[in-house]
Amino acid sequence: MKKIIHNIETGEIIETDFTEEELKQNEIEKAEYAKQKNEEALKLIAKKEILKKLGLTEDELELLLA
């Protein structure tokens, strides 16, 4: 992975590869991101099931909450 480093004091702009440490950090962030997206997807499924039980559409829910 590449990154741009712009040193504002000198005006120098360089493109460089991620360091080993940055790559490890990026893997951690990707895993966190995947976990977060999975949780959001599960919440969405749960929400749709509740709406189905109540017999409401998304639009009707939004109208109630508005």
Added chain:
Amino acid sequence: MAAGFPVKANYATGDVLTATNMNDLAGTLNYIDPTGKTNGYVLTRNSSATGGLEWAAAGGGSTGGMTSIATGSFSGSTVNLTSISGSYKDLKLEIRNLQLSTNIEPTISVNGLTGIYNAAAVWQGGTTGNSSGTYYQNGKTKLELCYDQPKASASISIDIYFHDYTNTTSYKLLQANIAFQNTYNARESIWLAGNATTYNAITDISLSIASGSFNAGTYILYGVN
């Protein structure tokens, strides 16, 4: 040569003369050397400076004035602005036409720190653009700037304001306005207020994505007085 004329054989391009007292032959005539000053600097009043004038960044002397201190283009998966001057009151980062290679939320961090970002946000968008709501982030690794995912190759506009970024006694307040097209093809806008829980002055700002790359986009960082 009149009394008080500065002792200097030659004057260079850009030298400026300023008088301490033109009615007094014994008064000193000073010259203000532009050597080493950045193009675009202007002469500004400063009663403490020799001759009452000094070279300064345009707009730098007045309250609310903004000075462009960095511009560039996005590529790679991280853009890191380093060695940010502490000479201003606030910072404003404008990001235009940012485009990503994949559907993912861009994030921001300061000083290379992780896990210190908190925010409350109001969003409008969702599947049709007719939804709205609020969300929060607490102790996030990096601050996420979008609620729904921006669509790959669609244009994202982001303005971020960093208040009192050099203070060393309180957390750093930041506000962001974001507009983009999400993966449902709906228009989405976000207003976000948050903080980075660090007492250190901000000297480094990074915008990044966890996967994919920046395909396009430009940034301007302003110092605000």
